[in-house]
Amino acid sequence: MLRGKKIVLGITGSIAAYKACYIIRGLIKAGAEVQVVITPAGKEFITPITLSALTQKPVISDFFSQRDGTWHSHVALGLWADAMLIAPCTASTLGKMANGVADNMLITTYLSMKAPVFIAPAMDLDMYQHPTTQENMKKLQSYGNQIIEPQSGFLASGLEGKGRMEEPEKIVEYLDQWFANTSLSSNHLPLTSKRILITAGPTYEKIDPVRFIGNYSSGKMGFALAEACARQGAEVELIAGPVSTSLTSHLSSLASIHRTDVESCEEMYQAATRLFGSCHAAILCAAVADFRPETIASEKIKREKDDLVIRLKPTRDIAAELGKMKRADQRLVGFALETNDEQQNAQGKLERKNFDFIVLNSLRNKGTCFQSDENQISIISRQGQKDFPRKPKNEVAIDIVNELASIL
Numbered sequence: 001m002l003r004g005k006k007i008v009l010g011i012t013g014s015i016a017a018y019k020a021c022y023i024i025r026g027l028i029k030a031g032a033e034v035q036v037v038i039t040p041a042g043k044e045f046i047t048p049i050t051l052s053a054l055t056q057k058p059v060i061s062d063f064f065s066q067r068d069g070t071w072h073s074h075v076a077l078g079l080w081a082d083a084m085l086i087a088p089c090t091a092s093t094l095g096k097m098a099n100g101v102a103d104n105m106l107i108t109t110y111l112s113m114k115a116p117v118f119i120a121p122a123m124d125l126d127m128y129q130h131p132t133t134q135e136n137m138k139k140l141q142s143y144g145n146q147i148i149e150p151q152s153g154f155l156a157s158g159l160e161g162k163g164r165m166e167e168p169e170k171i172v173e174y175l176d177q178w179f180a181n182t183s184l185s186s187n188h189l190p191l192t193s194k195r196i197l198i199t200a201g202p203t204y205e206k207i208d209p210v211r212f213i214g215n216y217s218s219g220k221m222g223f224a225l226a227e228a229c230a231r232q233g234a235e236v237e238l239i240a241g242p243v244s245t246s247l248t249s250h251l252s253s254l255a256s257i258h259r260t261d262v263e264s265c266e267e268m269y270q271a272a273t274r275l276f277g278s279c280h281a282a283i284l285c286a287a288v289a290d291f292r293p294e295t296i297a298s299e300k301i302k303r304e305k306d307d308l309v310i311r312l313k314p315t316r317d318i319a320a321e322l323g324k325m326k327r328a329d330q331r332l333v334g335f336a337l338e339t340n341d342e343q344q345n346a347q348g349k350l351e352r353k354n355f356d357f358i359v360l361n362s363l364r365n366k367g368t369c370f371q372s373d374e375n376q377i378s379i380i381s382r383q384g385q386k387d388f389p390r391k392p393k394n395e396v397a398i399d400i401v402n403e404l405a406s407i408l
Contacts (some may be wrong), residue, residue: 008034023168
């Protein structure tokens, strides 16, 4: 089950670092692609040249390349990988991971990792048994990380071999089995066999060839929703407005997300009405412009007088149209960004647009709307209102998708 999987292998400063070569060989033999990230201490035990020869990839150790200043993006690695394996993992690295001490490339990669993380500790018995180490491992496990330890074996002293790194072939076998079990259980994910339409980002309504009417939407919330749906088993039709370049490669490793890029409301309207009929649900997260210029200048408008009048006309109402199209077996989720009378305005929109529920957020909650990484929402339906605390947008997306899954 490792064929085609992308694995980030973290190597730390342990005498067991040489065993990483055997882990790499086992992963590659099983069909995986391996990218090594090594700590400065790790390079004291094994050379990057050896590791690079095995992976056929440059080894990443520093934030910047020593030769040309090229930046190594830990965020990109976090999105690229299907799993991260840290083997060997020293007590020092365990402590840094558990407490967010991001002082090297390996830890920043770990903190940015979207995929599951597996940790193979390597240290002497006394360090392993120390309450601090045990507490750090418990903390990491509570974060969802998996600790790979030897199931049997003995040290020279006769004590059970706790702290010794598990053998390379067993580590590879562990990852292979984990992917196999994940594949078997994927048929039981809440949105398996469901097809979800998601709109994300802003729309740009042209004034002339170089100017437009738009808004500050970054697309982060919509992209987080697409990922959450895909990870719960859905096929996702993502219609994305003109989002920032930092999002253009996001989700590329998730084959179940099919992305359509648009610019204007009209383009988003055409794509949404075309795709909605084949979907089980739609989440309308895009910040669509309500008005567009009545005419679009064919050439750049020159500054020739003190004022400029631009006549606007309404854009197509995507939500209202999908609300009319919605069948009894389909679900429709809307968003409401309000500045005043939030609940009343959202409730009215819920009824007018024929939504099953609406996600409300407010510009009064500073740092939770456009371009931010966090959000604070309420979910309003005909059954009532659920209020959620402020969270990162990827966690907010899970709350919204869980609500959708409960009514599909």
